[in-house]
Amino acid sequence: MSNTRTQVAIVGAGPSGLLLGQLLHRAGIEAIILERQTAEHVLGRIRAGILEQVCIDLLDEAGVGQRMHSVGLVHGGFEIMYGGKRHRIDMNRLTGGKNVMVYGQTELTRDLMDAREEAGLPGIYDVRRVSVLDFDTARPRVRYEKDGEAHEIECDFIAGCDGFHGVCRASVPRKDISEFEKVYPFGWLGLLADTPPVGDELIYINSPRGFSLCSQRSRTRSRYYLQVPLTNRVEEWTDEAFWQELRLRLDDEGRDKLVTGPSLEKSIAPLRSFVAEPMRFGRMFLAGDAAHIVPPTGAKGLNLAATDVKYLSGALIEFYRDRSEAGINAYSQRCLRRIWKAERFSWWFTQLMHCFPEDSSITRKFQEAELDYLLHSESGSRTIAENYVGLPLDFGE
Numbered sequence: 001m002s003n004t005r006t007q008v009a010i011v012g013a014g015p016s017g018l019l020l021g022q023l024l025h026r027a028g029i030e031a032i033i034l035e036r037q038t039a040e041h042v043l044g045r046i047r048a049g050i051l052e053q054v055c056i057d058l059l060d061e062a063g064v065g066q067r068m069h070s071v072g073l074v075h076g077g078f079e080i081m082y083g084g085k086r087h088r089i090d091m092n093r094l095t096g097g098k099n100v101m102v103y104g105q106t107e108l109t110r111d112l113m114d115a116r117e118e119a120g121l122p123g124i125y126d127v128r129r130v131s132v133l134d135f136d137t138a139r140p141r142v143r144y145e146k147d148g149e150a151h152e153i154e155c156d157f158i159a160g161c162d163g164f165h166g167v168c169r170a171s172v173p174r175k176d177i178s179e180f181e182k183v184y185p186f187g188w189l190g191l192l193a194d195t196p197p198v199g200d201e202l203i204y205i206n207s208p209r210g211f212s213l214c215s216q217r218s219r220t221r222s223r224y225y226l227q228v229p230l231t232n233r234v235e236e237w238t239d240e241a242f243w244q245e246l247r248l249r250l251d252d253e254g255r256d257k258l259v260t261g262p263s264l265e266k267s268i269a270p271l272r273s274f275v276a277e278p279m280r281f282g283r284m285f286l287a288g289d290a291a292h293i294v295p296p297t298g299a300k301g302l303n304l305a306a307t308d309v310k311y312l313s314g315a316l317i318e319f320y321r322d323r324s325e326a327g328i329n330a331y332s333q334r335c336l337r338r339i340w341k342a343e344r345f346s347w348w349f350t351q352l353m354h355c356f357p358e359d360s361s362i363t364r365k366f367q368e369a370e371l372d373y374l375l376h377s378e379s380g381s382r383t384i385a386e387n388y389v390g391l392p393l394d395f396g397e
């Protein structure tokens with residue numbers, strides 16, 4: 001077995017792990033990043049597409065914001081459609097000038113990977129049998145196998161950035177962790193295509209045939225989603241069937257403008273609300289999807305991961321620079337306060353926009369009345385806008 005020492009061992013090279021590694025590197029703190037998949041596999045996953053201002057600022061702070069600012073699209077509003085009619089949420093006006101950025105998770109991940117390569121600190125990919133040990137002591141360790149050889153890293157801290165199915169949260173004794181979960185009775189079928197988006201802005205559609213979302217990655221690349229039953233398999237959906245169903249959920253203007261084409265990627269994601277409490281276990285921290293999952297309706301998953309990393313990097317920098325444990329001790333509580341508000345918004349927006357299999361006709365009427373109220377009330381629309389652009393970091397302080 002080969003042995004190495006580092007300050008922070010990071011498990012997982014998704015956006016959370018890579019961003020944490022980059023922020024620590026800029027503060028002169030050593031980290032090793034371990035990833036179960038290959039780099040190509042990580043870059044092949046099509047996930048989030050919307051960044052909040054807090055996330056944009058953090059990427060700038062990490063020194064990786066250049067490409068995002070040059071090719072990302074700034075959006076000051078989005079549309080909500082129900083009863084066949086569209087209503088615009090003017091986020092910019094309703095929030096006093098805030099916007100979001102359309103920039104895909106794949107691009108952001110690539111920027112972070114490139115920055116690590118440039119610093120001569122590439123992550124260790126394609127590792128097997130990762131285990132986290134002794135995190136309740138001052139000398140935690142991480143073991144893994146690479147190309148059939150066993151390795152051990154001795155470190156000061158472990159950052160569990162290994163997503164929902166990772167090993168870090170699963171290694172915590174059950175008595176020390178509480179989990180809260182809701183699984184939704186449908187999934188999102190996503191399709192990526194090199195076709196111009198159907199609208200300038202995103203369109204969230206409440207249709208009696210099920211929810212649909214028209215999103216985008218650039219002016220020439222669209223991302224669309226359809227609510228589908230959990231029993232559907234992606235192989236059952238031809239591109240033609242997808243486009244046909246999307247047309248049925250759109251309005252006349254959308255049907256006219258929709259440009260179809262071959263899919264670059266198609267996948268089904270289940271929808272879940274999940275939070276693990278706390279997010280610190282001695283010298284191991286959880287960040288991002290390892291600790292919480294939101295249904296994608298509010299576009300919050302990646303943005304929440306970024307704020308966890310902001311708090312965690314700040315706490316670790318404070319520890320090494322000032323010998324202070326204040327940030328570390330406050331980490332879990334600070335994150336969870338923000339997480340629960342984003343969880344609530346994502347759950348609420350999901351139940352407002354989707355068809356639930358058990359819905360009675362009266363529930364559908366309540367949904368329509370709520371939308372009618374929110375979209376014609378200044379304060380109702382502002383509530384949606386201020387949650388969508390992301391609450392300020394010091395909200396409620």
Ligand code: RFL
Binds near residue numbers: 014017105289
């Ligand atoms: P990630 O991106 O899941 O990265 C975790 C990484 O850890 C690796 N890993 C391990 N590595 C070493 N050892 C182990 N034992 C390991 N176990 C796992 C994994 O291979 C992976 O590379 O979590 P992170 O970094 O916290 O980032 C969070 C975001 O990825 C996530 O919140 C969003 O993508 C959520 N999400 C979406 N969010 C949105 O805002 N909008 C979306 O449209 C959207 N679509 C999605 C999504 C998440 C999905 N998942 C997780 C299934 C679509 C999907 C399919």
Ligand code: PHB
Binds near residue numbers: 300
């Ligand atoms: C996406 O572009 O993938 C996307 C955008 C907004 C969402 C969810 C997904 O709410």
